[in-house]
Amino acid sequence: MTVRLNFQVVDCSSEDEGYKAANLLDIGPQSKGWLSSKYSIYPQQLILQLPSPAIVQQMQILGNAWAVATELEIHLGEVPKKTTRDKKNALFMKLGTLSNESSRDFDFKARQLMSVEVENGGKSLPVSFIKLVLHKNFQNKKNQYNQVGLTAINILGTFESNNNTEIDEFNLDEVLSPYDELSFLVYTDSDVVQLIQKLEKRKNEAVSMERFEYVKRLKDTIETLVESGGKLGTMQMQKQKLVEKQDYEGAKEKKNEIEEYRVEVYKNLDLEDILGDAGSETRNP
Incomplete structure (x- = not known):
């Protein structure tokens, strides 16, 4: 059964005071999210760790209204067998790159919601880590310090122990509750x-x-x-x-x-x- 997967931020290139990476765990209307430090050196990265190996089926990422990265890479990672589950031991595979758009047309008030379905060629792929790599920001008057940021992250999938058979394809419509969607969580009390x-x-x-x-x-x-x-x-x-x-x-x-x-x-x-x-x-x- 597809569920929301909890995570911890175990690595962060930088963070601004008041906009710590830990804010990404708090999803809701008052979410402040994460901002990189002022005058960041790019690329910036975040590494998320799941509580146990899980099959990631979908990622939903809500960007910042004005601190927008030009590109966002998503990498999935796992440690070799008989190795400690630590980010230092993780081997990462690049899933893909998202090209963002500047919110200039919306006066830097609109946040972009990105949704990525993970198929892995129809095969289950348990992972413990997710790495997000954010490239340089779009320049604008509101972003004087050239920062990038994210407001919220939602990870959907199944834990490895709940999957005894191979997954031929992902059909989220059959098992996913609409009340687990980031678009619902971030705007609802x-x-x-x-x-x-x-x-x-x-x-x-x-x-x-x-x-x-x-x-x-x-x-x-x-x-x-x-x-x-x-x-x-x-x-x-x-x-x-x-x-x-x-x-x-x-x-x-x-x-x-x-x-x-x-x-x-x-x-x-x-x-x-x-x-x-x-x-x-x-x-x-």
Whole structure:
């Protein structure tokens, strides 16, 4: 089954204060992402390590609005057998190169979302490391220090232990939840995302038990949360902009507005009921 693969950033050429590479682990409307240091020497690179060898099926990468690399290389790596899983021992294979576009036409406010499907000739290829190589930046007035950056990274695939047969082809549409997509995660309130994923798991279990009334209620709840989570995400980004402008009074008001709306949504949906006793067979056939 295709799932989101967790990762750690184990190597980084450079990073700007306040925009550390570790920020890439925090996906949501308020994600700051990573920026290379000022006056970086190119190319810059990031090495990501998965918790255990996994078959990477898809990578989703959200760029920075103004610190855009002209090209981005993706490399997959693994260590030889009987060797410590350490980046120093990894052997990398270049998967390909993405050519980016400057966001000049969008006044450097739009972020490019790149999605790469990994097929490997139809064969499974467990890897432990992913290396991203970023080449020199597009020059513009907003990027005075010639930096490159990424806002978020999402890795989708299957762990090696869950694959006992060869994969003839990757068909993500059959197994991938839309709520694991980076385009959803980065614009939706993080707490709501966790709720949706919990309800989606509950819904799949209910389907297998043929509890269709409960399934319908869960489906309706998820749809409402998707809409509300997007609205909360927008409000979170508005709050962040107020903070950047040092309008702390406005940010405080926006924070209160967010929490009031969140309480209203949760109350109207009666989440405590649907996640609690409502899951019992007797109350929800």
